[in-house]
Amino acid sequence: xxxxxxxxxxxxxxxxxxxxxxxxxxxxxxxxxxxxxxxxxxxxxxxxxxxxxxxxxxxxxxxxxxxxxxxxxxxxxxxxxxxxxxxxxxxxxxxxxxxxxxxxxxxxxxxxxxxxxxxxxxxxxxxxxxxxxxxxxxxxxxxxxxxxxxxxxxxxxxxxxxxxxxxxxxxxxxxxxxxxxxxxxxxxxxxxxxxxxxxxxxxxxxxxxxxxxxxxxxxxxxxxxxxxxxxxxxxxxxxxxxxxxxxxxxxxxxxxxxxxxxxxxxxxxxxxxxxxxxxxxxxxxxxxxxxxxxxxxxxxxxxxxxxxxxxxxxxxxxxxxxxxxxxxxxxxxxxxxxxxxxxxxxxxxxxxxxxxxxxxxxxxxxxxxxxxxxxxxxxxxxxxxxxxxxxxxxxxxx
Amino acid sequence: xxxxxxxxxxxxxxxxxxxxxxxxxxxxxxxxxxxxxxxxxxxxxxxxxxxxxxxxxxxxxxxxxxxxxxxxxxxxxxxxxxxxxxxxxxxxxxxxxxxxxxxxxxxxxxxxxxxxxxxxxxxxxxxxxxxxxxxxxxxxxxxxxxxxxxxxxxxxxxxxxxxxxxxxxxxxxxxxxxxxxxxxxxxxxxxxxxxxxxxxxxxxxxxxxxxxxxxxxxxxxxxxxxxxxxxxxxxxxxxxxxxxxxxxxxxxxxxxxxxxxxxxxxxxxxxxxxxx
Numbered sequence: 199x200x201x202x203x204x205x206x207x208x209x210x211x212x213x214x215x216x217x218x219x220x221x222x223x224x225x226x227x228x229x230x231x232x233x234x235x236x237x238x239x240x241x242x243x244x245x246x247x248x249x250x251x252x253x254x255x256x257x258x259x260x261x262x263x264x265x266x267x268x269x270x271x272x273x274x275x276x277x278x279x280x281x282x283x284x285x286x287x288x289x290x291x292x293x294x295x296x297x298x299x300x301x302x303x304x305x306x307x308x309x310x311x312x313x314x315x316x317x318x319x320x321x322x323x324x325x326x327x328x329x330x331x332x333x334x335x336x337x338x339x340x341x342x343x344x345x346x347x348x349x350x351x352x353x354x355x356x357x358x359x360x361x362x363x364x365x366x367x368x369x370x371x372x373x374x375x376x377x378x379x380x381x382x383x384x385x386x387x388x389x390x391x392x393x394x395x396x397x398x399x400x401x402x403x404x405x406x407x408x409x410x411x412x413x414x415x416x417x418x419x420x421x422x423x424x425x426x427x428x429x430x431x432x433x434x435x436x437x438x439x440x441x442x443x444x445x446x447x448x449x450x451x452x453x454x455x456x457x458x459x460x461x462x463x464x465x466x467x468x469x470x471x472x473x474x475x476x477x478x479x480x481x482x483x484x485x486x487x488x489x490x491x492x493x494x495x496x497x498x499x500x501x502x503x504x505x506x507x508x509x510x511x512x513x514x515x516x517x518x519x520x521x522x523x524x525x526x527x528x529x530x531x532x533x534x535x536x537x538x539x540x541x542x543x544x545x546x547x548x549x550x551x552x553x554x555x556x557x558x559x560x561x562x563x564x565x566x567x568x569x570x571x572x573x574x575x576x577x578x579x580x581x582x583x584x585x586x587x588x589x590x591x592x593x594x595x596x
Numbered sequence: 597x598x599x600x601x602x603x604x605x606x607x608x609x610x611x612x613x614x615x616x617x618x619x620x621x622x623x624x625x626x627x628x629x630x631x632x633x634x635x636x637x638x639x640x641x642x643x644x645x646x647x648x649x650x651x652x653x654x655x656x657x658x659x660x661x662x663x664x665x666x667x668x669x670x671x672x673x674x675x676x677x678x679x680x681x682x683x684x685x686x687x688x689x690x691x692x693x694x695x696x697x698x699x700x701x702x703x704x705x706x707x708x709x710x711x712x713x714x715x716x717x718x719x720x721x722x723x724x725x726x727x728x729x730x731x732x733x734x735x736x737x738x739x740x741x742x743x744x745x746x747x748x749x750x751x752x753x754x755x756x757x758x759x760x761x762x763x764x765x766x767x768x769x770x771x772x773x774x775x776x777x778x779x780x781x782x783x784x785x786x787x788x789x790x791x792x793x794x795x796x797x798x799x800x801x802x803x804x805x806x807x808x809x810x811x812x813x814x815x816x817x818x819x820x821x822x823x824x825x826x827x828x829x830x831x832x833x834x835x836x837x838x839x840x841x842x843x844x845x846x847x848x849x850x851x852x853x854x855x856x857x858x859x860x861x862x863x864x865x866x867x868x869x870x871x872x
Contacts, residue, residue, distance in 0.1 A: 309781060384784070
């Protein structure tokens with residue numbers, strides 16, 4: 199279900215935006231608009247929609263307009279043009295009273311520098327959203343405690359923000375956003391201010407929380423690795439525009455422009471790519487009823503030294519080596535039973551490539567990619583993996 | 597330049613004051629009566645408390661807020677004032693300072709909030725504050741008399757004009773200094789205007805506002821001598837009498853008492869923002 203829809207949102211900074219808006223519509227570039235009208239284009243004609251429960255990442259370098267776009271969603275910044283629909287309701291048209299209600303109950307925000315109130319305890323910070331709703335202290339305390347436990351900060355209720363490390367402070371920030379149980383989490387570079395190791399822990403934790411809660415998340419980052427890890431889909435921004443929207447692998451494997459291509463050049467692909475994105479189709483399989491001769495023929499045709507054996511449903515059984523098949527054929531065996539090897543290295547289609555590199559380095563047979571029902575989906579051969587890591591997508595034969 | 601006639605600013609001012617006197621004297625006299633009752637009542641109340649008790653309570657407050665050294669200083673300093681028989685005058689002065697500072701806070705903090713939130717108000721009020729702070733006190737001391745009569749009320753009003761600007765300025769500054777992210781935090785969780793103010797902005801601006809109050813107290817004290825010229829008694833009155841009669845020693849005693857009070861009030865209020 200579509201939760202949030204951003205439609206043609208443009209934000210121009212300045213006090214005379216009409217002329218600049220005209221130029222935006224004519225498609226003139228930001229620099230020209232700035233030179234002629236002294237107005238700065240923050241976001242131009244951004245459109246995307248986010249499904250309920252989806253993690254949508256907006257990525258771009260600083261100044262690309264990603265934070266502005268995020269703030270347009272909860273109207274901290276009023277867009278110059280365009281519409282934001284939350285469950286079909288146009289947020290650019292609601293009254294200020296309604297907007298306060300929507301911000302209180304349906305959106306939670308997490309900030310880059312945590313934005314904890316230094317004069318309040320951790321528990322009071324987490325309860326802030328509930329407090330402004332006028333919820334009774336007892337209920338508030340209980341809900342805030344629950345949210346704190348969710349982020350693993352039980353026992354820290356009565357401390358002050360300055361007693362906590364950066365990572366812990368941001369957990370408080372997340373707990374605060376979760377405490378009001380909103381539909382949407384707006385996260386503005388939440389982990390950028392943290393050390394790399396802590397950052398990864400927090401990413402993992404967010405994914406864990408998301409597995410339980412299924413919030414709709416809009417996540418801003420300038421870090422592609424982070425975007426690839428968190429995002430179900432990613433929107434890439436440059437010069438106030440969204441230049442590409444797609445699933446992580448689309449962005450990596452088919453960048454829409456040179457800019458995106460350069461952006462993704464340095465990413466650690468082994469983390470972002472999954473087995474399914476670099477596997478090749480299992481064209482050559484044999485069935486148990488096939489004899490050793492048939493198996494040998496297939497290997498001959500494809501020039502390979504072993505072949506996977508699957509049952510009628512396509513579920514993986516094992517593989518047969520050429521030398522075993524040849525021996526069995528000489529003995530006049532009619533079926534493959536007895537020469538099928540079961541020690542196949544396997545991977546699931548969503549296993550990250552980084553976890554497979556070890557296996558790939560030492561295995562003598564290709565790695566079989568299977569799904570949860572053991573159905574053979576594809577085969578990993580070194581050539582396709584290397585190509586994937588190098589950023590090319592080519593249809594490889596085994 | 598010679599062709600341009602002289603601008604009769606003095607005449608206009610006189611006319612304006614006359615007009616204000618004629619039209620608003622009743623109102624200002626009414627205000628004056630209320631204020632006078634309150635201030636004199638406060639003076640009488642402070643004088644009625646046994647000095648020993650005041651000395652001990654002040655020393656304890658100083659200990660709690662500013663530490664042992666200031667507590668000891670308060671004890672000795674106030675005992676000295678009592679000893680040189682300036683106690684009643686000191687209490688009168690303190691009552692005026694309390695009255696002036698309270699009014700400054702009641703008027704100044706909301707004005708500071710207004711200038712922080714509203715650019716137009718900021719543009720209008722800032723030059724007025726410059727005016728209030730730099731215009732020599734004597735210039736507005738005498739015009740205060742037709743409106744408020746002689747005595748403590750015009751003294752407190754002129755003190756108000758002189759001592760209020762720092763509260764307005766520092767409240768304004770304190771609110772503007774609240775980090776943008778915390779303002780966004782408040783808004784993004786659906787705070788109303790007053791929730792923003794009381795739950796986020798004022799608590800975070802508190803140390804800055806308290807610094808303004810501290811300055812306000814010091815400026816109020818520095819006005820007591822000048823205010824004595826229009827009939828406010830207290831320590832300033834002693835100084836003023838001493839000057840008129842060329843009694844150097846008497847003037848010095850009262851001057852030292854003012855300094856002692858100033859140091860005690862300054863150290864205690866300076867630490868108000870830090871301890872909590």
